[in-house]
Amino acid sequence: xxxxxxxxxxxxxxSLIGGNFVRCNMNGSEFENVDISGVNFNGAQMFNCKWKxxxxxxxxxxxxxxxxxxxxxxxxxxxxLASGSEDNSIRLxxxxxxxxxxxxxxxxxxxxxxxxxxxxxxLASVSIDQSIRLxxxxxxxxxxxxNCLINKSYPVN
Numbered sequence: 001x002x003x004x005x006x007x008x009x010x011x012x013x014x015s016l017i018g019g020n021f022v023r024c025n026m027n028g029s030e031f032e033n034v035d036i037s038g039v040n041f042n043g044a045q046m047f048n049c050k051w052k053x054x055x056x057x058x059x060x061x062x063x064x065x066x067x068x069x070x071x072x073x074x075x076x077x078x079x080x081l082a083s084g085s086e087d088n089s090i091r092l093x094x095x096x097x098x099x100x101x102x103x104x105x106x107x108x109x110x111x112x113x114x115x116x117x118x119x120x121x122x123l124a125s126v127s128i129d130q131s132i133r134l135x136x137x138x139x140x141x142x143x144x145x146x147n148c149l150i151n152k153s154y155p156v157n
Contacts (some may be wrong), residue, residue: 022083062093064100069114075120075137082123084111090125094139102140106133 001021006026015035023043030050037057067086074081078099081093090104091112109129116123116137123135126148134144 001087036154062098062100063089064091065089070111071115073115073123075116076118077120080116080120080137082114084114084125084127086110087099088127088129090135092123092137102137104140104142106142106145107131113152 001019001024003023004021006021006029007023007025009026009122010030011034012032013034016039017035018038019036020040021044022040024041024045026041026044026049028048029046030117031054033051033055034051034053035055037055062081062083065083065085065087069083069085071084072081075096079095081095083091083093085091088105088107088109088111090107091100092102092104093099094101104123104125107127107129108127109127111125111127113126114123121137122143123134123137125133127133130148132146132148133142134146135141136143
C-alpha cells in the first residue's frame with residue numbers, strides 16, 4: 001500500500017509480517033503485541049504512536065567490508081545479497097544466515113554498483129577504476145572485464 005491513511009488505527013495480537021506501508025499515514029496508531037518483522041515503513045508518518053510489545057525478528061549483521069558500501073543487490077531467488085564497497089571488493093552473503101559466501105576481488109578502486117542478471121548466474125559490477133566486470137555468481141570467478149569511462153565526480157565519501 002502506498003500513500004494510504006491509517007491514522008489512529010488500533011491493532012492488537014496480530015501480525016503485519018512483510019507489509020508494505022510506503023508513505024502511509026500511521027499517525028496516532030496504537031499497536032499492542034504486533035509482529036512487524038520485515039515491514040516497510042519507508043517515508044511513513046508515525047507521530048504520536050503508542051506501540052507496546054512490538055516483535056521484530058533479529059536481523060543479520062553483515063560484517064566484512066572495511067569501508068562504506070555503495071551498492072547492494074538481492075539475487076532473484078532472494079537467497080544471496082551482493083554488496084559493492086569503497087574497499088574495492090564485492091561480497092556475496094547468504095541472506096538467511098548472514099554468512100559471507102564469497103569475496104570477489106579484481107577492482108582497483110571503489111565499487112559503485114552491483115547487479116545480478118535476471119537468471120541469477122551472473123553478477124555485474126561497475127567501479128571507479130573505469131571497468132565493468134562480469135562474475136560467475138556461483139563460483140565467484142571473473143568472466144569478463146569491459147573498459148569504460150566513468151565520471152570521476154561520482155559522489156563518494
